[in-house]
Amino acid sequence: MTLATGVGSLPGTDIAEAVRLVVGELPDLPHLPELPERGATATMTARALALVDLPSDLQPAGWRLTGPGGGTGVDQRRARSLLAQDLDQLEEQLDGYQGHLKVQVAGPWTLAATVERPRGDKVLADHGARRDLAQALAEGVRTHVADVRRRVTGAGPVVLQVDEPALAAVMNAQVPTASGFGRHRTVHPPELSQHLEWVFEAAVESGAEPWVHACAPGTPWALLRGAGARGLSVDFSVLAAEDRDVLGEALEAGDGVALGVVPSLGPAQPPTDRVLTDQVLAWLDMLGLDPEVASRRLLVTPACGLAGATPDWARRALALSREIAQHLS
Structure with missing residues (x-):
């Protein structure tokens, strides 16, 4: 079963509201929100x-x-x-x-x-x-x-995401x-x-x-796996071809991969859940991975933290992540 979660940060200063948002939109894998606007x-x-x-x-x-x-x-x-x-x-x-x-x-x-x-x-x-x-x-x-x-x-289990x-x-x-x-x-x-x-x-x-999360191009994903990371959380849009191979190897080995496919900032033309789901399926097909098998260790997230997003887009980004995960399941 594919799960959805957030990267960490959210807009706003009200932690009670932030936790309610996370628990409501990401019921299968909630996370502790971070509110840097405070x-x-x-x-x-x-x-x-x-x-x-x-x-x-x-x-x-x-x-x-x-x-x-x-x-x-x-x-x-x-x-x-x-x-x-x-x-x-x-x-x-x-x-x-x-x-x-x-x-x-x-x-x-x-x-x-x-x-x-x-x-x-x-x-x-x-x-x-x-x-x-x-x-x-x-x-x-x-x-x-x-x-x-x-x-x-x-x-x-508790996942510790090392940023x-x-x-x-x-x-x-x-x-x-x-x-x-x-x-x-x-x-x-x-x-x-x-x-x-x-x-x-x-x-x-x-x-x-x-797990490890990074949004920067050039992140040494193979080194992180070698150091003991059991999951890799990535911004899908900045991955090089060799990075995608490392993620495929992680899934095949039974490690986790969190694909950040939902934009962190609200775009002029927001993508639909179906379009983003198709992107994930095309990637799995390119790697020759069976979606049913890969989905057991695959997560869906926003591309990066949502601290810079509007409250409306932050909520929508989490909901989109959940919808994509449901499609993949």
């Missing part, structure tokens, strides 16, 4: 830093680690409070729920590319700092997944330095893989299935 303490980066045991605070340039003895700042406490409130809403509205559930967290390389060290520039610039951040994230994931499973006791929008830029030396005049040096595949493995293994040990 401010810097509700962004993807903030939610991940809320999980780690490394003190941080907000600076004009963004989030920064404060180093030993820095203490938990007011911004990090606010991020933790918002996450706890969101989990309270999820727990309340999924009371008695039995089924799949998904939560999201920013991955180690996206964090390293967006968070600053205590003395400036990105964590990415320091081998030891990025190692420490990845290991702290892995420990935070263990605690987070355990908390989710405690709150929603009927959830199973890595910056992974391709890290791998290809495209992340700007603090001055803006240079680029951080590339990180080589063995180190990329190791840091991801720490997070994926923590998810598995906590009873979750690790």
Whole structure:
């Protein structure tokens, strides 16, 4: 059976309404919504830093680690409070729920590319700092997944979606330095893989299935599978031919694939569920995959997060995802 879910972010600032929307439109695989319009303490980066045991605070340039003895700042406490409130809403509205559930967290390389060290520039610039951040994230994931499973006791399996929008830029030396005049040096595949493995293994040990989501062209999907990702969540429109082959191999191996075929922003001429369903079927046919077999590990999602969409399109995008999944089933 093909399921539908969301990527993570939604427009608006009302978490109760966001959870109601997700539960109503995606009853077979709801997810914990993210509402970045609430401010810097509700962004993807903030939610991940809320999980780690490394003190941080907000600076004009963004989030920064404060180093030993820095203490938990007011911004990090606010991020933790918002996450706890969101989990309270999820727990309340999924009371008695039995089924799949998904939560999201920013991955180690996206964090390293967006968070600053205590003395400036990105964590990415320091081998030891990025190692420490990845290991702290892995420990935070263990605690987070355990908390989710405690709150929603009927959830199973829990999918942990690791968001890595910056992974391709890290791998290809495209992340700007603090001055803006240079680029951080590339990180080589063995180190990329190791840091991801720490997070994926923590998810598995906590009873979750690790997936990865990225919307950026050039994302190394084969590397992610090799590091232990059991599911790949992609923007279908930016995939290269070789990427589609990797997804086909994942489905054949029994791993999951979430195809982001619904536009994240409302287009002038919205596509119909039938047109988008035909795109998925044509892709499966091109790969020589039996739709009935592939549908057991195939999901349908919007192409990327919906934070930039209008509320009407966000609702329609989730509904379209559900309708396409029903057709494929």
